[in-house]
Amino acid sequence: MSGLVDGGAMSSNVPSHNLPFQRWYRFKEAFSPMLVVEAINTLGFWPSTCLDCFGGSGTTALTSQFLGIAPTTIEVNPFLADLIEAKLSTYDRASLVDDYAAVIDRAIETKIDLRSIRFEQWPATMVEPGLNSRWIFPKETFRKILGLRQAIDEIVSETNRRLMRVLLGSILVDMSNVVISGKGRRYRGSWQSTQKSPEDAMRAFQSAFEAALVDITLHGKRQSSDYMLFRGDARTEVSKARSIDIALFSPPYPNSFDYTDIYNVELWVLGYIKSRDDNTQLRTSTLRSHVQIHRDMSWEGLNSKRLKKTVAALSAKRAELWNPQLPDMVGAYFADLNQILTNMRPHMNPDGAVLMTVGDSRYSGVLVDVGDILFELAEGAGYVCEAITPIRAMRTSAQQGGERELSEDLVRLRPA
């Protein structure tokens, strides 16, 4: 990142996983609520509405509610969309506690027959005996989890049901034999001797519920309780947003982190995806920021010299890249961001602003300078780029040396 650099660095998006609501689900890529507050403070005006096109764990929307700003959020991943809505909802505590007690009673009584579940479409490693002596969940623990899921499905209140489903989702990876990292799933060291029991699952669900209840009790009242949530692909859904004072969001970075893959355990076990087709469809609805599946990566008509130069430099090194689609993916990534900015523009308050947290990438020594490319694309989408403020330095991948040399920036655009 060079060019239009604003004064001092913003406070970094330090992990805030123990904060109320943030602790409901360990979402690695969440930014801290402080980042939202600080970004809004750079504006010089106080917005009434705020759009987040890439909701994730809902930090922007939830912080907006606390600040009295009406949030609109878009999220393509149905589990994450439920997580966001669970955080933004208002609850009747008495009915929540009653529903929880009923779930526990039903889950204790229910004996799920695994043979009755259609496993053909599930990843073969999902449950013991798995495939090639590997499985994600021990059999009895998985039965208990499905028992909880069935008991949750019987809750009449949609709001309570959604919260409980999200809380069950929050314990899944801890109850499994895998851990999730930026690279995807891998088995825990000595997982065979440290597998979780059905009782562990019940205890973990209880702890998750208790923590959520404390957060709802202490922080349920907010300056704004309104919200709008669009479940789907931001590239098209963004046209539904209205009266946008500010858009404050963090798109996936062009670094091949595949969000569908990372949240696959929750998506399958909670029934958000039921077939391989569902999985593929979700993957093709996500931003073209990764190359795990083969997709159309066309991106013609973008007016940025720096982007063209970057893609040309990557294409020249195609043979040495770990995936030959990478140069096209980088072009497609900016085409998607450009489409979102363009579709959002007619619904923006002319005095409003767009605040985007973006991160650079590097492939075979070629830097993808996201801030500078957006600076050039802004005009064509109907904006001027006012500032690019460094937030922190990220590490490159191990193949690129693993040094802290990639910039993460806050890009501020204003409608032209």
Ligand SMILES: C[S@@+](CC[C@H](N)C(=O)[O-])C[C@H]1O[C@@H](n2cnc3c(N)ncnc32)[C@H](O)[C@@H]1O
């Ligand atoms: C970097 S995360 C956002 C994190 C968020 N700022 C937070 O604090 O939790 C990006 C999110 O964009 C979502 N996403 C990816 N492609 C999308 C699309 N086409 N439309 C809407 N959301 C998308 C991913 O599922 C992921 O949750």
